[in-house]
């Protein structure tokens with residue numbers, strides 16, 4: 001479990017992370033989502049003791065990361081997959097990580113196998129790796145000590161669709177066995193498929209968090225009928241704040257079942273009824289972060 005309480009980081013007058021509080025639970029994959037510059041990396045660096053918070057606390061398995069004995073046996077961390085030494089082979093890189101964790105060659109072999117690098121690839125210099133291979137190597141490094149918590153900054157970056165599917169399987173299985181996974185991304189659809197819980201951050205602040213399914217439901221329901229005028233009026237009366245979609249029909253803040261029931265009572269033929277789903281969440285995400293996207297602005301000098 002990772003517990004973040006009122007965590008804040010200021011650089012001079014600029015607040016990179018602004019009083020965030022959330023918990024990433026064991027047995028779940030938590031997606032940490034936000035546009036570029038939202039404060040995800042800064043928050044993650046504070047979680048693993050690389051950046052000192054201005055105020056607030058971050059604990060992993062009930063303790064500050066820095067006070068964990070042999071941290072990599074408890075928490076697997078991948079913050080920047082491009083930071084690995086280009087002159088070392090993948091195997092050498094992992095051997096160093098294993099040694100620091102007090103482990104030997106079998107742990108290296110197991111990690112290489114777990115992330116699907118071939119023996120030949122593991123023997124190549126990291127400088128010649130593709131970004132996707134570096135991500136796999138980074139993940140192998142994070143997993144080497146068989147930790148109960150994983151903290152991964154943009155782990156899907158550079159992976160092709162097959163690679164993303166593979167990683168999704170690996171992380172879901174890891175969580176299903178009781179592990180805690182916190183992973184960041186600026187791409188909603190990437191996280192949406194992996195995570196069960198979401199924490200959305202914009203301009204250093206949490207703008208929404210909770211179970212993904214609940215947030216998706218909050219994205220609303222799409223409904224349409226050949227008698228749109230009457231449908232619109234009925235939805236309005238029901239108080240579900242219908243908004244007309246350019247492609248036809250309405251998005252409403254209600255469950256599909258409630259909307260279907262309304263159709264029945266009002267004797268309206270419903271020809272489309274579905275969750276706004278990922279689209280709804282994407283809209284919500286963009287709306288929530290629209291004022292907060294800070295691409296190229298607000299950085300402390």
Ligand SMILES: Nc1ncnc2c1ncn2[C@@H]1O[C@H](COP(=O)(O)OP(=O)(O)OP(=O)(O)O)[C@@H](O)[C@H]1O
Pocket residue numbers: 011016034035036037038039040041042043186294298299300
């Ligand atoms: N050492 C620092 N000094 C000053 N500003 C910093 C420092 N580190 C980060 N920042 C600023 O804090 C803000 C948040 O950065 P951070 O890297 O945490 O965002 P992010 O959400 O991880 O973004 P991305 O998706 O682009 O990686 C940015 O505006 C960044 O420029």
